[in-house]
Amino acid sequence: MLKQALLYSLTIVLLASCASLKTAFTGNKQQTQANETKGTTLLHPKAKTEAKFLDQIDMEVEAAKTEKATPPVVATNNDILVNNYNSFLYKNEPAPSSLQIKYSILLNTTAEEVRNAKMFEFIDGWYGTPYRLGGTTKKGIDCSAFSQFLFAAVYGASIPRTAREQYKLTNRISRTDLKEGDLIFFNTRGGVSHVGVYLQNNKFVHAATSGGVMISDIFDEYWVKKFIGVGRMKNEVVAAGSQ
Numbered sequence: 001m002l003k004q005a006l007l008y009s010l011t012i013v014l015l016a017s018c019a020s021l022k023t024a025f026t027g028n029k030q031q032t033q034a035n036e037t038k039g040t041t042l043l044h045p046k047a048k049t050e051a052k053f054l055d056q057i058d059m060e061v062e063a064a065k066t067e068k069a070t071p072p073v074v075a076t077n078n079d080i081l082v083n084n085y086n087s088f089l090y091k092n093e094p095a096p097s098s099l100q101i102k103y104s105i106l107l108n109t110t111a112e113e114v115r116n117a118k119m120f121e122f123i124d125g126w127y128g129t130p131y132r133l134g135g136t137t138k139k140g141i142d143c144s145a146f147s148q149f150l151f152a153a154v155y156g157a158s159i160p161r162t163a164r165e166q167y168k169l170t171n172r173i174s175r176t177d178l179k180e181g182d183l184i185f186f187n188t189r190g191g192v193s194h195v196g197v198y199l200q201n202n203k204f205v206h207a208a209t210s211g212g213v214m215i216s217d218i219f220d221e222y223w224v225k226k227f228i229g230v231g232r233m234k235n236e237v238v239a240a241g242s243q
Contacts, residue, residue, distance in 0.1 A: 099124060106215050107203050116180065122153045123205050123213070130212040143195050146207040147183060150197055151233070155181065159233065163195040170231025175218070178230060184218060186226040194226070 096104070096111035103120050104111040114120060126149075132140025141149075144163045151157045160166050167185050178184075178198050186194040188209075196206030199215070207213050216223060 107199060107201050109201050113200065116154070119150075119154050119180070119199075122150055123215075126213045128212055128214070129207070131207050131209045141207050141213070143207045146205075146213060147195050147197050150205075157233065164192045166195055167192045167228075167231060170233050173230050173232050175227075175230050179232070181233070183231045183233065185228040185231065186223060187228050188226055192228060198230070 093112070096114075099117070099120055100111040100114040102124070103114045107114070126138070126141070126146065129138050130140050131142060133142050134145075135141045136145045136149075144161060144166060147163075147166065148159055148161055151159045160169060163185065166183060170183055173182065180199055182198040184196045184198055184204050185192050186196075188194040194206070196204040196216070198204045198218075202218050203215050204218060205213070205215050208216065218224070218227070
């Protein structure tokens, strides 16, 4: 009897222990699930958000103001003509002639600076004449014949035929002291072999092998390398020619 009573007591204790353990485990699991659910809700709230619009509110968007790009102004020969013409009007002087305008462009100067009409009329009559060594006509002319003819027509002076002889009859002057009518000498074939007549603004007129009678710049790379010197015709030569 005592054994049976002990056996029943032990069985009841065991059953009670299992029930407690089950409750403990079940409660912990439920608590864990509750905690997980709570954490998920905090991390990922499922609250529904709806976009709400406010009525009677107008927003004006100012259109961007765009300005048309102004094209760059490029000077043309027509601009030079207008400027030359205006320069005479403002000074109450006669309008420039077509000859003045033409050579103001070639010399890169204003028309009013093209003053020596006899000089430029002579040049214009020969401009573009082809080069010919020993030539003396409009069919072909060389540099020294051209300068000789120019002095005769413009200054009424008789000067020698060749560039070397012309060089000998001039006084040496500085290139910074150049004036219209001075002679410029170059070494193109050995010694004094080419001559031109100075005009203005570093430009001189000559009969060149490359383009005939033309206007060039003394500071062009080619002519700078060939430059010998500048000469002004001696006064007695010019005076003798004018008599």
